[in-house]
Amino acid sequence: xxxxxxxxxxxxxxxxxxxxxxNAVFAVVFFLVAIIAAFFLVLTRHPxxxxxxxxxxxxxxxxxxxxxxxFWIIFFxxxxxxxxxxxxxxxxxxSPPLGWLAFFLMLGGALLINYxxxxxxxxxxxxxYPPLKAHWLYYLGVLLFAIGALLGVILFFANLVVAKxxxxxxxxxxxxxxxxxxxxxxxxxTLVSGAIIFIxxxxxxxxxxxxxxxxxxxxxxxxxxxxxxxxNLAAMISVWYLISYLSVGGIxxxxxxSRLAFLLYxxxxxxxxxxxLLVDPAVSxxxxxxxxxxxxxxxxxGSMIHAYAIPASxxxxxxxxxxxxxxxxxxxxxxxxxAFSAMFISLxxxxxxxxxxxxxxxxxxxxxxxxxxxxxxxxxxxxxxxGTTLAFMGITYYLIPLIFRRxxxxxxxxxxQPWLFGLGIAMLAIxxxxxxxxxxxxxxxDILFSNAPFKHEFxxxxxxxxxxxxxxxxxAVLGAILWIFIVVLxxxxxxxLKGPEDMQIPIVPPPQEEKRNPSHSSILSPGTxxxxxxxxxxxxxxxxxxxxxxxxxWYVK
Amino acid sequence: xxxLPPPENWDKEKPSKDEKTWVYIAxxxxxxxxxxxxxxxxxGKQNTSFVSYKVNPMxxxxxxxxxxxxxxxxxxxxxxxxxxxxxxxxxxxARMWSWSPILVLEKDKWYTFHISSLDLQHxxxxxxxxxxxxxxxxYDHVLKFKPTKEGEYSIICNEFCGIGHHLMIxxxxxIADGETPEKYLGEIKTEKNDFAEKGDFNPSGK
Amino acid sequence: MEQEKEKNTKASILREILDDPMLLLFLGVAVYIxxxxxxxxxxxxxxxxxxxxxxxxxxxxxx
Numbered sequence: 001x002x003x004x005x006x007x008x009x010x011x012x013x014x015x016x017x018x019x020x021x022x023n024a025v026f027a028v029v030f031f032l033v034a035i036i037a038a039f040f041l042v043l044t045r046h047p048x049x050x051x052x053x054x055x056x057x058x059x060x061x062x063x064x065x066x067x068x069x070x071f072w073i074i075f076f077x078x079x080x081x082x083x084x085x086x087x088x089x090x091x092x093x094x095s096p097p098l099g100w101l102a103f104f105l106m107l108g109g110a111l112l113i114n115y116x117x118x119x120x121x122x123x124x125x126x127x128x129y130p131p132l133k134a135h136w137l138y139y140l141g142v143l144l145f146a147i148g149a150l151l152g153v154i155l156f157f158a159n160l161v162v163a164k165x166x167x168x169x170x171x172x173x174x175x176x177x178x179x180x181x182x183x184x185x186x187x188x189x190t191l192v193s194g195a196i197i198f199i200x201x202x203x204x205x206x207x208x209x210x211x212x213x214x215x216x217x218x219x220x221x222x223x224x225x226x227x228x229x230x231x232n233l234a235a236m237i238s239v240w241y242l243i244s245y246l247s248v249g250g251i252x253x254x255x256x257x258s259r260l261a262f263l264l265y266x267x268x269x270x271x272x273x274x275x276x277l278l279v280d281p282a283v284s285x286x287x288x289x290x291x292x293x294x295x296x297x298x299x300x301x302g303s304m305i306h307a308y309a310i311p312a313s314x315x316x317x318x319x320x321x322x323x324x325x326x327x328x329x330x331x332x333x334x335x336x337x338x339a340f341s342a343m344f345i346s347l348x349x350x351x352x353x354x355x356x357x358x359x360x361x362x363x364x365x366x367x368x369x370x371x372x373x374x375x376x377x378x379x380x381x382x383x384x385x386x387g388t389t390l391a392f393m394g395i396t397y398y399l400i401p402l403i404f405r406r407x408x409x410x411x412x413x414x415x416x417q418p419w420l421f422g423l424g425i426a427m428l429a430i431x432x433x434x435x436x437x438x439x440x441x442x443x444x445x446d447i448l449f450s451n452a453p454f455k456h457e458f459x460x461x462x463x464x465x466x467x468x469x470x471x472x473x474x475x476a477v478l479g480a481i482l483w484i485f486i487v488v489l490x491x492x493x494x495x496x497l498k499g500p501e502d503m504q505i506p507i508v509p510p511p512q513e514e515k516r517n518p519s520h521s522s523i524l525s526p527g528t529x530x531x532x533x534x535x536x537x538x539x540x541x542x543x544x545x546x547x548x549x550x551x552x553x554w555y556v557k
Numbered sequence: 558x559x560x561l562p563p564p565e566n567w568d569k570e571k572p573s574k575d576e577k578t579w580v581y582i583a584x585x586x587x588x589x590x591x592x593x594x595x596x597x598x599x600x601g602k603q604n605t606s607f608v609s610y611k612v613n614p615m616x617x618x619x620x621x622x623x624x625x626x627x628x629x630x631x632x633x634x635x636x637x638x639x640x641x642x643x644x645x646x647x648x649x650x651a652r653m654w655s656w657s658p659i660l661v662l663e664k665d666k667w668y669t670f671h672i673s674s675l676d677l678q679h680x681x682x683x684x685x686x687x688x689x690x691x692x693x694x695x696y697d698h699v700l701k702f703k704p705t706k707e708g709e710y711s712i713i714c715n716e717f718c719g720i721g722h723h724l725m726i727x728x729x730x731x732i733a734d735g736e737t738p739e740k741y742l743g744e745i746k747t748e749k750n751d752f753a754e755k756g757d758f759n760p761s762g763k
Numbered sequence: 764m765e766q767e768k769e770k771n772t773k774a775s776i777l778r779e780i781l782d783d784p785m786l787l788l789f790l791g792v793a794v795y796i797x798x799x800x801x802x803x804x805x806x807x808x809x810x811x812x813x814x815x816x817x818x819x820x821x822x823x824x825x826x
Contacts, residue, residue, distance in 0.1 A: 055720055088560060125717045129678045131694060132719070160784055169562060171782050176559040181784055185791040192792075193800075214678060214693050215810075219803045223795070241559035252559060253576050255567035259781050266787050270795040274803075279690040281609030281698035282807045288605065289594050291799050297587030304583035308576060313559075359590070365597050365604055371689035372680045372715040439687040441680070441715035445723040452724045453634040453655070456684055456711035522574040529575045536582070543590070547597075553686045555602040555667075555703035568778040610813035620821040627821075646820050671817075697813050 001092065007402060007500045007507065016086040016093030016159075020079045020403055022103060023152075024396075027075035028487055030110060031389075034068035035480045037061075042428075042473030046466050047448050054445045058125065061443060063117050065126030069384065070228060071110045074149050076392050077183060077235050078102070081156040083403070084180040084238070089173075091163035099155055105148025112141030125443060127221065130201065130212040139202035146194040146224075153187045156180070175252055175259070176245075179238030182262040187231045189270050193223030215282045219273075226273040229380065232388040233303075234265055236346070239391045240310045243343040246398055247334055249510035250313035251320070253525065258309045264302035268294040275358075278367035288364045300359060307351050308532050312525040319525075320511035326527050337505060338414045342394025345422035346387050353429050354382030356539050366546045369553065372443075375436020381429035385476075390422055393483050397505050400487065406494035411504045414486050421479025427472025431465040437549070438462050603688075608699040617673045617697065621650040625658050630738070631745035633659055636727065638738065638745050646671060649712075649727075651679035651692045653719055656712045656727025661738045664707045664731050672698045680716030683729065689715060707733040709741040 002011045037060045043051040044060075052060060086093050093099060116122040121135035128134055160181070163169055173181060197220035204212045241258075244250030252258055274291035277283055294300060311330075318329030334340045357379040361370040370376060400408050408414055438459045440447055449455050497503070523529065564570070572580075598604050624647070628639045639658040641647045643666035650657045652675040662668055672681055674694040681690040681698075690698060704710075714725035730738045739745055780786060 054723065058717065058720065058722075123720070127717075129716070132677050132717075157784065157788070172563050172567065172778075173782075173784075174560055174562055178781075179559075181787065185788050188788060189792055189795050213695070213807070215696060215807045216804060218693075219807065220800070223800065227795075238559075245559040250559065254570065254572040255563045256570060256777075257572050257576060257580065259567075260777070263781060263787070266791040267794050270791070271799050273799055277691075277803075279605055281606070281691070281693055281696040282810045283803055284806055285598065285605055285607060287802055287806055289591075289598075291803075293591045293594065295794075295798070296591040300590075301580075301583050301587050305580060308579050312576065363590070364594050365601060368603055368605070368689060369687050371691070372682065373687070373689060437687070439682065439684045439713075441682055441713055443717045443722075444713075444715065447723075449723070449726055452726045453636070454711065454726045454728055456713060456726060459685070524573040525575055529579065532579055536586075540586075547601075550603050551601070553603055553688050554683070554705050556688065557602075557604050557606065557701045568775050568781075609810055610817075611810050612813045616818075620818060624821040646817065648821060671813075696810065 005402065007503060010087050011090040013086050013092045015096040016082055016099070017403060019093065019096065019099045019103065020082045020087075023075050023079035023082070024399065024403075025491065026103075026107060027072050027079065028484060030067045030071035030075060031480070032484050033114065034064055034072055035477055035484070037064035037067065038473070038480075039477045042470060042477065044445075046470050047446070049470070050446075055120070055123065057445050058123050058443075059117060059120060062123060062125050063114065066110075066113055066117070069126065070145070073232055073384070073388060073392075074145075074228075075106065077187070077231060078106070078149065078152040080235055080239070081153065081180055081184055082159070084177040085156045085159035085163065088177050089159075089163045089168045091159065091166065091168040094155060094158035094162045098151060102148045102151035102155060105144050105151065107148075109141045109143070109145025109148060112137055112144065116141065127225065128201075129221075130204070130214050130217050133205055136202060136205040139198055139205050142194070142198050143202060146191045146198065149187070150191040150195075153184050153191065156184045175255060176238050176242045178259060179234055179241060179262055182265050183231045183234035183238065185266050186227050186234055186270060190224050190227040190231060193220050193227070197221050197224065215280065218277055218280060219283070222273040222276040223270070226275060227270045229384055230265070230269045230272070232384055233269070234262070236350070236388040236391045237306050237310070239395045240306070240343055240347060241313070243339050243391070243394055243398075244310055244313045244317075245510075246507050247337050247340040247343070248314050249317045249508045250310075251316040251510060253309055253312045253316060257305055261302040261305035261309070264298045264305075267298070269299040269302070271295060272299065272362060275362040275367070278362070278364050279371045285364060292362050292364055292367075297359075303355060307347070307355070307535065308528060310347060311531060312528040315525040315528050317511055326530060329527055334506070334508070336415055337397075338418055339394040339397045339505060341415070342390050342397075342418035342422070345418055346390040346394065349386035349390070349422060349426050349429075350383060351535055352538060353426060353433075354379060354384075354387055356542050357382060357433055359539075360542060360546045363546070366550050368556070369546070369550050370436060372441060373436035374432045374440045374442045377442050378429050378432025378434075378436055381425055381432060386422055386425045386429065390418060390425070393421065394418060396483075396487060398507075400490045400494070401497050401503055401505065404491050404494075405497045406490050407497055407502055408486065408504055409489045409494050410486055413482060417479055417482045417486065419479075420482065421476055424472050424475030424477075424479050427468050428476055429472075431468035431472060434465045435462055435469070438465075606698070606700050610697040610699065611695060612673055612697040614673070614675050614694050617648075617671075618650065618675050620671075621648045621657065624648045629658070630661070631747045633728075633742055633745055638730075638742065640738065641668070643668070645669070648672075649681070650675060651681070651714070651725075652676055654714070654721040654725035656714075656725065659728045659730065659742070661730045661732060662702075662704050664704055664733045667701055667703045670698075670700045670702055672700065677718045678716050679714050679718050679725070682713040682715040684711045684713055686710065691716065704729075704731040707731045707736060
């Protein structure tokens with residue numbers, strides 16, 4: 001049942017490994033679907049290019065949303081959850097048959113959703129706000145996918161219980177698995193909310209019940225839509241810790257504080273589902289302010305702790321190797337390791353673009369100047385894409401040799417890939433944020449209003465950002481295609497990995513002893529402290545700028 | 558050490574001074590941002606509304622028609638142009654795929670907007686000031702607005718509402734003292750013109 | 764010395780919480796259900812009908 005990994009020394013349950021592989025492979029398949037749709041969307045959304053006609057634009061947007069935001073990421077996360085609860089703990093998979101059931105439910109649901117969308121029976125976009133109605137097969141697909149994923153997450157908990165009973169872990173989980181536990185708890189919230197809201201919606205589509213209240217739908221739907229992205233957040237941060245450990249032997253500065261940060265996520269991050277209801281009728285400003293701020297921004301505190309702890313883990317390890325200057329540790333970091341560069345671009349991009357804009361869009365009042373503008377997808381390009389997707393791309397470079405036991409083909413191209421994808425998405429996200437600030441709506445086919453009864457002219461500065469949008473979008477698509485190309489070729493046709501000597505991507509053990517005299521300063525990571533200070537200045541600048549922009553609008557109360 | 562079990566007494570280890578400093582700075586800024594939002598409700602001029610009502614979409618449509626009837630001054634591209642008195646209640650109806658009516662408002666006067674939808678959800682996006690609110694069928698979103706600058710404003714729909722979503726655009730005109738809506742809208746078709754134009758289709762008419 | 768060692772092995776409350784996956788699951792779900800779902804749904808269900816005097820403003824002719 002077990003094989004002993006000759007590189008890491010882990011005991012790997014082969015039945016669990018098969019499930020990890022199949023979930024990861026289908027994650028990539030759905031990612032490909034999402035990227036193909038993304039290519040058409042970039043070239044349609046530009047006001048003068050319009051590659052697709054309107055109905056196909058909205059159809060592809062629905063397709064892109066589901067495949068990119070849910071299928072790709074949830075399949076990958078299920079693979080990750082299985083990995084973290086079996087391989088990392090040297091433990092067995094609790095129930096492989098249920099694992100396969102979960103997989104086939106998810107696959108069936110995903111195929112059904114994609115089928116109804118492509119048939120044109122579900123042009124309702126990702127959110128499917130009632131009274132906008134899709135074919136009942138679509139809602140059935142959503143339910144199947146959610147139940148499958150829920151089963152997968154429950155198996156993660158079962159694996160933990162089995163491992164504990166069999167003595168594979170005593171009191172505390174490794175930090176990586178603890179982060180995945182956070183993701184799993186958020187996933188339970190997400191998927192249970194999904195069941196609560198999509199069961200009545202499904203019955204409504206069949207005509208069995210005659211109304212779904214749109215406001216109640218919005219509340220519970222965003223308990224699915226937003227926490228689904230918080231699963232990504234927790235999983236991404238776990239992967240950052242993992243890559244830091246594998247690529248430089250990263251030393252977590254304080255287990256206690258990092259775990260506390262995850263606790264803040266578990267308790268408060270799901271409240272931020274309110275971000276989507278800040279300019280809604282029917283819910284009061286009191287509910288909005290409390291929930292949107294994750295109970296006084298305590299979940300943001302969690303993020304800011306990780307934003308410190310992860311670069312600090314790199315810095316601490318590097319300093320022990322004798323890199324002393326303020327930024328020598330960073331300059332001498334393994335930039336040629338695609339996992340490391342992916343992790344670092346992901347970290348910086350997430351913090352500076354996704355995180356900061358997320359806090360400002362999610363403020364009750366400044367949401368007025370952002371809600372449903374292009375700034376919103378701009379923000380989550382900065383979180384889910386440059387953050388989660390790029391982090392997952394990075395860790396895949398370790399999974400290919402360790403789990404699939406293949407060498408990475410075109411390894412030199414793999415070193416370029418995170419930069420191409422990361423910088424492309426950064427450009428795309430920034431241009432969308434700027435366009436949103438100029439008032440350009442999201443999910444809109446024609447902002448020139450060519451056939452509309454009235455015209456509206458946006459600030460002509462938008463043309464610069466539209467150009468940036470296309471350039472960034474296309475380079476991101478190329479970066480994604482390159483990654484898929486490398487991964488598929490390696491996994492299916494790459495040379496078999498014979499042993500540790502075939503590892504192209506290095507696993508660096510943590511430094512044992514300090515090379516020179518240990519530092520006597522009480523500041524252990526001055527480089528990270530400097531970086532985080534730069535981040536803080538940017539954060540506060542953006543904070544006050546937003547209030548300035550808001551105060552220039554009409555009065556409203 | 559993220560992949561290995563933590564040291565036995567990890568909860569007893571003292572965090573480094575720099576990490577602790579950062580945690581306190583971060584915590585302080587979190588509380589600051591939270592209380593700022595509450596403070597903006599007291600001192601700020603842009604806040605979301607405390608008031609909304611349930612309303613039947615058909616009934617809201619009737620209220621809209623009655624309101625338009627009362628204050629209509631003409632039509633532009635088939636959409637009624639309405640000039641309600643300042644400091645009054647006004648109605649804005651969203652439907653697939655238009656906003657009705659075109660409101661003519663006076664600068665620096667408060668108006669209580671009642672915004673709702675006849676069919677699907679829509680997005681009220683006022684440009685170029687870029688203020689955005691959700692419009693939900695069955696709910697009257699009550700928002701008190703005070704336009705601070707005269708000009709021609711567009712209402713774009715920024716919530717997907719079907720295949721004609723991108724055709725859905727309306728107007729709000731804000732006039733300063735002594736200005737007329739024609740300054741921004743061009744010629745407005747009044748009832749009289751309406752008849753005259755219809756007459757044109759009749760070859761025997763004058 | 765003995766005493767100190769005992770103090771060190773005794774887990775803090777924070778650690779008791781962090782080491783218990785099921786308790787964490789319960790807490791995470793509970794906070795979300797209470798503050799977000801129940802409070803939110805309650806507010807939506809408490810929205811009143813549009814009052815008659817507001818309807819009257821629009822229905823009456825002139826002012």
